[in-house]
Amino acid sequence: MAIPVGAFFKQSGWANERLLEVCEGLSDEQLDATGVGVYGSIREMLLHLLSSEQYYLLRATGAEPAEPVLLDEWPGFDVLKRATRANGTALAAASESLPADSMVTGNETDTYVEMSATVLFVQAFNHSTEHRTQILSMLSALGVGPADFDSEIDGWSWGEASGEMTAKVG
Numbered sequence: 416m417a418i419p420v421g422a423f424f425k426q427s428g429w430a431n432e433r434l435l436e437v438c439e440g441l442s443d444e445q446l447d448a449t450g451v452g453v454y455g456s457i458r459e460m461l462l463h464l465l466s467s468e469q470y471y472l473l474r475a476t477g478a479e480p481a482e483p484v485l486l487d488e489w490p491g492f493d494v495l496k497r498a499t500r501a502n503g504t505a506l507a508a509a510s511e512s513l514p515a516d517s518m519v520t521g522n523e524t525d526t527y528v529e530m531s532a533t534v535l536f537v538q539a540f541n542h543s544t545e546h547r548t549q550i551l552s553m554l555s556a557l558g559v560g561p562a563d564f565d566s567e568i569d570g571w572s573w574g575e576a577s578g579e580m581t582a583k584v585g
Contacts, residue, residue: 420536421507422579427543428503429576430568431464432496434547437560439492445557453549460553462486464546465495468502471539474521475509475532510536 438446438457446458454460462484469480484490484498517532547568554560566572574580 419511421511423540424503424506424510424536425577426570426573427540428499428506429573430547431499431503431543433568434550435461435492435496435499437554437564438550441557441559445559448553448557450553450556453553454546457550457553458489459486460546460550461495462489464543465498465502467542468506468539469498471535471542472502472505472509474519475513475535476505478505506536506539 438461441457447456449456454463463486465484466486469484472478472480480498481501482490482494482498484495513532515533518529519532519535520527520529551560551564554564571580575582
């Protein structure tokens, strides 16, 4: 039996939710802080990360999100948390249910594209990881959040939290 690729999206959704919990405690000034080498402010990166996941799902499944996350509208953390839970669950399910030879279509700027669903899911996972890393860099630069928070949202921590990994003494 193959390792279920959906686990990557379950971990990603879990990590996004933990990151939102830390960011929820930030001031507006901290949420709007920017830095060199990152997409934009923490607020902009959160919106971009979650709206992009919804876009990938739309391309993979054709389903519109129940609560769309828009780039130009701050919906608040409750909506973002619901979106990240829905995105993680839906990306996990879609990545495991589409046949390996599935093709997806859509528009990239002014170009119509067709690609393997595999490419779309690789991009979705990579994209979320990249922006979480950028947000972690911003949190570190601001001196906020747990000092070792990056290790608290890694695969090991997800393994323990999800029950997929247990520590054994001896």
